[in-house]
Amino acid sequence: MVNIAVVTGASSGIGAATARRLVREGFHVVAAARRADRLQTLVDEIEAATAVECDVTDDASVAGLASVVAGLDGPLTLLVNNAGGAFGLDPVATGSVDDWQRMYDVNVLGTLRVTQALLPALEASGNGTIVTVGSTAAFVVYEGGGGYSAAKHAQNALMGTLRLEIVGKPVRVVEIDPGMVRTDEFSLKRFGGDRSRADAIYDGVKEPLVADDIADCIAFAATRPHHVNIDRLVVRPIAQAAQHKVYREK
Known part of the structure; x- marks a missing residue:
């Protein structure tokens, strides 16, 4: 039997790159996201995968994902919590409550x-791993990033607490926290589709990270011997010394 991996937010960016990489690592990947058309294109490409239309902010949708996973032939050994996003870059004084709500709901x-839906199956496999894609925003605040940083701080607290609560069970809890990653949609969504504002984030940065870099980190953590737990892996491009310190070529 082939081990099963679930990847949320798999229709683009880090999620799609992770799905491709995990298939090469020998997993059957359940690619979950809201955009069914993109998912189908992805699974047609990588073949050893199952597409599941899923909105992680909806209880019934997540239950449907768990049902599909339960019907597959093989143990669920890996969950990659990748679905997330940032919306807006407004200061706290004028920030949109709706944007903050969306960020908390998805992240x-x-x-x-x-x-919660997949933990029982991960535990039953005897060899489970949860990898959650967070952000360096989980540790450092910055102007305009209050909503996203608050959500990522909370996600970090969620995973840290889970690690404490399930110690002794055969499930690892891993956090991958990227800094500046240039993907096709992250900044574009943040700025409501404004391409010029999205591109400006990376102006002068010679080599920001890309989705494949994070997929590589996820695969590394997930394929260590099971007694090895990478609690947290913080990864930034060499041009980014800290959240607020980025070298830009003129």
């Missing part, structure tokens, strides 16, 4: 729903 409660 925190979405991670909670999927983890």
Whole structure:
């Protein structure tokens, strides 16, 4: 039997790159996301995969994902909580409550729903791993990033607490926390589709990280011997010394 991996937010960016990489590592990947058309294109490409339309902010949708996983032939040994996002870059004084709500719903409660739904199967496999894609925003605040940073701080607290609560069970809890990653949609979504503002984030940065870099980190953590737990892996491009310190070529 082939081990099964679930990847949320798999329709683009880090999620799609992770799905491709995990297939090469020998997993059958359940690619979950809201955009069914993109998912189907992905699974047609990588073949050893199952597409599941899933909204992590909806209880019934997540239950449907768990049902599909339960019907597959093989143990669920890996969950990659990748679904997330940032919306807006407004200061706290004028920030949109709706944007903050969306960020909390997808980054925190979405991670909670999927983890709760799949944890029993991960434990039953005897060889389970949960990898959650966070952010360096989980540790450092910055102007305009209050909502996203708050959500990522909460997601970090969720995973840290889970690690304490399930110690002794055969499930590892891993956090991958990227800094500046240039993907096709992250910044574009943050700025409501404004391409010029999205591109400006990376102006002068010679080599920001890309989705494949994070997929590589996820695969590394997930394929260590099971007694090895990478609690947290913080990864930034060499041009980013800290959240607020980025070298830009003129």
